Amino acid sequence: MEDVNTRKNSGAATTPVRRQGTTKRAASSGSASERRDHLVKLAADLFARKGFQATTVREIAEEAGILSGSLYHHFDSKETIVDEVLTTFLDDLVSRYRAVLDRRDDPRTTLSEMVRVAFGTLEPHRAAITVMQNDWNYLLSLPGDRFAYLVRTEEEVERMWVEQIERGQAIGQLRGDIDTKLTYRMVRDSVWVTVRWFRPGGRLNTAALADHYITVLFDGLATGERA
Amino acid sequence: MEDVNTRKNSGAATTPVRRQGTTKRAASSGSASERRDHLVKLAADLFARKGFQATTVREIAEEAGILSGSLYHHFDSKETIVDEVLTTFLDDLVSRYRAVLDRRDDPRTTLSEMVRVAFGTLEPHRAAITVMQNDWNYLLSLPGDRFAYLVRTEEEVERMWVEQIERGQAIGQLRGDIDTKLTYRMVRDSVWVTVRWFRPGGRLNTAALADHYITVLFDGLATGERA
DNA sequence: AGTCTTTGCGCAATCGCTTGTTCGCGCGAA
DNA sequence: TTCGCGCGAACAAGCGATTGCGCAAAGACT
Numbered sequence: 188m189e190d191v192n193t194r195k196n197s198g199a200a201t202t203p204v205r206r207q208g209t210t211k212r213a214a215s216s217g218s219a220s221e222r223r224d225h226l227v228k229l230a231a232d233l234f235a236r237k238g239f240q241a242t243t244v245r246e247i248a249e250e251a252g253i254l255s256g257s258l259y260h261h262f263d264s265k266e267t268i269v270d271e272v273l274t275t276f277l278d279d280l281v282s283r284y285r286a287v288l289d290r291r292d293d294p295r296t297t298l299s300e301m302v303r304v305a306f307g308t309l310e311p312h313r314a315a316i317t318v319m320q321n322d323w324n325y326l327l328s329l330p331g332d333r334f335a336y337l338v339r340t341e342e343e344v345e346r347m348w349v350e351q352i353e354r355g356q357a358i359g360q361l362r363g364d365i366d367t368k369l370t371y372r373m374v375r376d377s378v379w380v381t382v383r384w385f386r387p388g389g390r391l392n393t394a395a396l397a398d399h400y401i402t403v404l405f406d407g408l409a410t411g412e413r414a
Numbered sequence: 415m416e417d418v419n420t421r422k423n424s425g426a427a428t429t430p431v432r433r434q435g436t437t438k439r440a441a442s443s444g445s446a447s448e449r450r451d452h453l454v455k456l457a458a459d460l461f462a463r464k465g466f467q468a469t470t471v472r473e474i475a476e477e478a479g480i481l482s483g484s485l486y487h488h489f490d491s492k493e494t495i496v497d498e499v500l501t502t503f504l505d506d507l508v509s510r511y512r513a514v515l516d517r518r519d520d521p522r523t524t525l526s527e528m529v530r531v532a533f534g535t536l537e538p539h540r541a542a543i544t545v546m547q548n549d550w551n552y553l554l555s556l557p558g559d560r561f562a563y564l565v566r567t568e569e570e571v572e573r574m575w576v577e578q579i580e581r582g583q584a585i586g587q588l589r590g591d592i593d594t595k596l597t598y599r600m601v602r603d604s605v606w607v608t609v610r611w612f613r614p615g616g617r618l619n620t621a622a623l624a625d626h627y628i629t630v631l632f633d634g635l636a637t638g639e640r641a
Numbered sequence: 642a643g644t645c646t647t648t649g650c651g652c653a654a655t656c657g658c659t660t661g662t663t664c665g666c667g668c669g670a671a
Numbered sequence: 672t673t674c675g676c677g678c679g680a681a682c683a684a685g686c687g688a689t690t691g692c693g694c695a696a697a698g699a700c701t
Contacts, residue, residue: 222676240468241552244661256663257677265661295636320610321548325468352635361635369618369626370635372611373604380603383547391596399596406641407634408579408588408597409522414633449650471687483689484651492687647698652691659686664679671674 223261226251230268231314235382238321239269266333269318269326276315277340280308284347294355299401301348305378306397309385316382345371374404450488453478457495458541462609465548466496493560496545496553503542504567507535511574521582526628528575532605533624536612543609572598601631 229250233242244265248255262268287300309316318326319337326334348371355361381396391399407413456477460469471492475482489495514527536543545553546564553561575598582588608623618626634640 220675237551238548243659245659253676254678255661256679259662260676263662320607321465323610324464355635359637362633362637365630365635366618366626369623370630372608373627373630376607376610377600377604380607381599383550383603384599391593396596399593400600402641403592403597403600403634404630405634405636406589407630407632408582408592409632410586410589410640413637413640414629447649470685472685480650481652482687483653483655486688487650490688643701645698645700647696649694649696651694654690654692656689657687660684661682663682667678668676669674671672 220261226258226261227268227271231272233314234269234272235314235317239318240322240325266329269322270333272315273318273334273337276308276312277336279312280304281340281343283308284344288347288351293360294351294358295360295405297351298348298355299405301351302374302378302401302404303394303397305375306381306393306400309378309382309393309396310387313382316379320379320382344375348374447488453485453488454495454498458499461496461499462541462544466545467549467552493556496549497560499542500545500561500564503535503539504563506539507531508567508570510534511571515574515578520587521578521585522587522632524578525575525582526632528578529601529605529628529631530621530624532602533608533620533627536605536609536620536623537614540609543606547606547609571602575601 226247230242230247233246233250236242243255244258245255247268248258251258283304284301287297287304290297290300292300323337326337345368349367352361352367352370356363356367377400385391385393385396453474457469457474460473460477470482471485472482474495475485478485510531511528514524514531517524517527519527550564553564572595576594579588579594579597583590583594604627612620612623
């Protein structure tokens with residue numbers, strides 16, 4: 188029996204941020220309430236552990252100490268929650284990539300920094316990365332084009348990477364006998380897939396992962412002359 | 415409600431089943447019938463597309479042109495199906511790795527061949543690889559230790575890889591400043607994760623993928639001297 | 642060869658359970 | 672009084688799984 192008034196998360200007593208104009212029914216990025224943001228964060232933790240489909244609204248609610256129905260005062264569907272997690276991630280990722288490209292370094296330096304950016308998003312955006320790997324196909328198969336921006340953004344990011352690889356080949360900084368698109372995919376996958384086993388606070392941090400990967404990516408595992 | 419007619423899957427190990435081929439293998443459960451094998455294949459195709467959890471028994475049945483209940487004449491649970499898919503894959507994988515190791519080549523050659531083996535399983539075992547990525551945690555969380563062999567086998571495979579990397583470092587064939595375990599994980603992940611976008615019959619086959627990856631892995635993307 | 646019995650495998654109906662979602666209600670703070 | 676936000680109960684849909692039944696093919700026996 189668990190009744191009584193055990194409101195765990197009754198915080199948020201400060202500055203309710205009352206913005207006018209945006210009624211609670213905004214398309215994707217809803218109004219800004221601290222309570223809501225907190226719930227998204229709790230949900231994201233679960234998504235990071237099990238993916239989107241495998242996480243139930245009852246689990247999210249329990250994590251917040253409320254009942255599942257109460258979640259619907261903040262979100263009009265489970266999809267809305269994951270939508271918010273994904274857009275936040277992609278916005279952050281793309282803007283970080285752009286910042287690197289704006290520095291206009293040589294291709295190898297730029298690509299190294301892009302690898303660092305990618306690994307750098309591993310900790311703050313674990314949930315989104317997990318979801319994109321586990322539930323990509325499912326989200327795209329949903330009725331409506333709600334998650335079509337996933338494909339669009341992915342294509343934009345691919346263009347950024349491929350352009351740098353091509354530039355590197357053009358000036359002889361990178362070998363010309365490799366497939367640019369395939370190389371991009373393998374780099375991307377290698378980075379994102381680490382969320383499966385990476386845990387913050389372990390033997391290695393994300394910066395060390397990035398350094399390790401950059402070393403192997405450009406110079407390879409072998410010693411001596413290149414083949 | 416006890417019935418004298420309880421047939422279920424009691425025993426069933428004494429099925430003679432001659433009818434051309436299909437060696438009977440009494441593994442964890444079930445006898446070998448052609449019909450059954452066919453159903454496993456249909457289920458595997460669905461697992462390869464959506465993972466295990468996301469595939470329903472009704473979808474599997476529909477793919478076979480029967481009703482979901484009829485599946486239970488062949489399997490006593492949905493888990494049994496995926497179990498069969500996974501053990502078949504892991505048995506094949508480990509024995510292929512062993513065959514490579516038995517050749518006792520130098521570490522670099524051995525590792526190259528192991529990469530080829532891994533990519534070589536991509537097409538015949540798409541379903542298993544997809545499931546291991548999507549549903550690994552879920553399967554391990556199931557009651558009983560039914561899927562504990564996943565962890566055991568993974569550890570065995572990791573040992574194979576790490577040993578070869580270490581041997582390569584010991585004889586100076588591979589650089590000594592890289593983390594062996596981390597390197598193994600990145601190679602493994604890079605290979606398996608390609609099931610997400612690889613489609614047979616496309617621009618590249620798995621052999622080309624393997625060659626490309628081996629090139630980058632050992633010699634890197636850069637030109638000129640190593641850092 | 643003909644008959645009887647067993648067996649494999651499908652259907653149809655249904656079970657208990659979980660899923661995402663809805664809704665009326667009450668309560669404390671603004 | 673209004674409003675944000677929780678409860679509690681319920682909903683339809685879908686899940687994995689069970690069971691009784693019928694039928695056709697396969698064996699077994701005379």
